[in-house]
Amino acid sequence: MSSTNKTTNYELSQFLGTDKPAWLADYNTDMNKIDAQMKLNADGVTSATGSATTANTNIGTLANLTTDAKTDLVSAINEVDSHADTAQTTASSANTLAGTAKNTADAIATYLTLTGRQDLTVTTTQGAINTATTTMASAYNSDGSLGKVYGSITLDFASTPSGNVTVTIGDTGLRPATDINIHGGVIVDVYTNTFNFSGVDKITVHTDGTVTITVTPSSIITRYTFVIPPCLYFMQNFGD
Numbered sequence: 001m002s003s004t005n006k007t008t009n010y011e012l013s014q015f016l017g018t019d020k021p022a023w024l025a026d027y028n029t030d031m032n033k034i035d036a037q038m039k040l041n042a043d044g045v046t047s048a049t050g051s052a053t054t055a056n057t058n059i060g061t062l063a064n065l066t067t068d069a070k071t072d073l074v075s076a077i078n079e080v081d082s083h084a085d086t087a088q089t090t091a092s093s094a095n096t097l098a099g100t101a102k103n104t105a106d107a108i109a110t111y112l113t114l115t116g117r118q119d120l121t122v123t124t125t126q127g128a129i130n131t132a133t134t135t136m137a138s139a140y141n142s143d144g145s146l147g148k149v150y151g152s153i154t155l156d157f158a159s160t161p162s163g164n165v166t167v168t169i170g171d172t173g174l175r176p177a178t179d180i181n182i183h184g185g186v187i188v189d190v191y192t193n194t195f196n197f198s199g200v201d202k203i204t205v206h207t208d209g210t211v212t213i214t215v216t217p218s219s220i221i222t223r224y225t226f227v228i229p230p231c232l233y234f235m236q237n238f239g240d
Helices: 023-063 069-110
Strands: 114-117 122-124 129-140 148-159 164-167 182-191 196-205 211-215 221-228
Touching: 148 164
Parallel strands: none
Antiparallel strands: 114 129, 122 164, 129 148, 148 221, 164 211, 182 196, 182 221, 196 211
16 A cells, blocks of 8 residues: 655655555655656756856956946946936926926916906986997906907987086906006097098096096087997007
């Protein structure tokens, strides 16, 4: 009969006193296992020896380099490191520039985004005005530094006003730092009892967002029509 017990690692035969060895089954099997493992061990030693020899050869090759060759090798390694550092710096700079460009684009988009107002109120300084027909609107960006006011105003006079007439358009949303005069900002159609004519005049944009137009009526003028075209204005005083 075969052995009752086996060794832990390779399962070689371990006999009890009552066992009757079966030599062909036990001994031959054990010898084959031992032989196979010894072959693996020998191959492993050969491979390790070859690797060690190669390593020693490489070490010897480096050790046999001349001083100039070693210097050149160190310089080459340092140059590679320098190029790697430069590439990293360039990549970081590119990321920074990309971030700056995006911030600039976002700021421009915000600056150019306009919000509209419709049906702006219109008042005058003269109570002698018979009718005032208006269709005024505006559009402006978030801080009121860019925008437009547009539409038309018609004033009919029941009698000649005693002085200048100032037309005030309510808060347009525009916010100049100082009052701004826009010359040619309004087209003025003048109607009289005998003839009509047209011209241009200025509008004044005030810091509170109101816009005013001032005219001097005469006894022959019966109507004014003001047309403000939808021009986009920068709310900055350029001295005009």
